[in-house]
Amino acid sequence: MLKAILSISGKPGLYKLVSQAKNMLIVESVVTGKRTPAYAHDKVISLGDIAIFTESGEVPLREVLIKVKEKENGAVSSIDLKSNPDVLRKYFAEILPDFDRERVYPTDIKKLLSWYNLLVEKDLADFSEEKEEKTEK
Structure with missing residues (x-):
């Protein structure tokens, strides 16, 4: 469960991992449900780590x-x-x-x-x- 929950530096709240593309992740805000890309340069860490x-x-x-x-x-x-x-x-x-x-x-x-x-x-x-x-x- 925690492996799919992400924290992204510079963005408030937590995000669920939805999908992966070549140079980005598609994440969904736990709070709003809005989907956004998280790029390779964003500091993304899984709560499981x-x-x-x-x-x-x-x-x-x-x-x-x-x-x-x-x-x-x-x-x-x-x-x-x-x-x-x-x-x-x-x-x-x-x-x-x-x-x-x-x-x-x-x-x-x-x-x-x-x-x-x-x-x-x-x-x-x-x-x-x-x-x-x-x-x-």
């Missing part, structure tokens, strides 16, 4: 999103994303206690939680790995 720094290595974003979903019982996050950095760090420490406090910034936490909220609101919050494996076969 993102990891969060911890004291002992890296944790895939999928696992962090699962922990947020468990904490919030499948609902949107209970924290205000405009909270001060200390409140955001305290909340994130409840989800991922050993996150690297020097390399994970409050803006990263805000972005992760805003992505989580968007995926939950749009009913795309299936973070299980099994679904991804089935589509690959």
